Amino acid sequence: MNKESLLREFRKKQYRFFGNGDAAIQVCEWNKKALRGKGHCYKQDFYGAHCISCHQITPSALWCNNSCVFCWRPMEYMRGKPPSPLSPEKMIEGLIEERKILISGFKSSGASARKRYDEAMEEKHWAISLSGEPTLYKKLPQLISLLKKRPKTETVFLVSNGQNPKMLFQLWEKNSLPTQLYISIAAPNKGLYRKITCNTEKNGWKNYLKSLALLKLLPCRTVIRLTLIKELNYSEETLCEFAEVLEAVQSDFIEVKAYMNLGFSRRRLKYEAMPSHSEVKAYSEQLLEKMPSYAYESEKKESRIVLLKKRKSRFKTKIIERD
């Protein structure tokens, strides 16, 4: 699949791009629900992130150094390094304009709908988590600093696959860490890591462990997102290994989440690979039995997710008090 056909695939999913396909934005289903006044995502439930004005972006839409079997995107075609980095200032302004087009259909005369539309324009929450690996974007520190300085910004979340510890360190050094930094985990050992992420980098596992080790040193909120996939990492053996790794990493939060059988992942995994919410809950409870540092904090059934929190975390769970 070449770049043009990749862009076509993403446009079908209502991605809008800035630059020649380097950066992108999308309005997710939860964001649309919020615009219809029909609820909001678990990041608002758990942390108070402003779902309705979420700008879900990526500076590296078509590039990742992993090819995770559970990923919704066409990972098989998204390898390699992104081209020259776009100006973060132009990218932000460009993506804001693209999002206006994406939500223009929600602009209506009805008072409440209009009020929600105006709220959605407030860009209080930025989620750098859309597609690809954002730490491959060389100007990520500038991008995050600019987003944090914007007058209306309350929260900036960054989701990384942990393959680039140098960039995470740079964010720290340049005082450009996000409000909340996520590293995703789907394997507690090198063998399973290679099998699930299809990572072929010589030092892939080493890089990953370096990023995990960095988390407890960073002054920002840290989250490990554990994706459970039946018949791959959802087992008694992995339970003990995950508990050991997670206890050592000491992130402030752990999101234990079900793999969701969506998008391109359906070409790689069966529907049955998706754990139910009760299975995710049961696995989380068993994890807690082996992890004295952590306690149950919350859950959201529709998203098949359970939140665990480090007992000694210095952060309140809610960043912003909102329902």
Ligand code: SF4
């Ligand atoms: S934080 Fe994530 S789930 Fe919530 S609205 Fe933004 S992109 Fe959607």
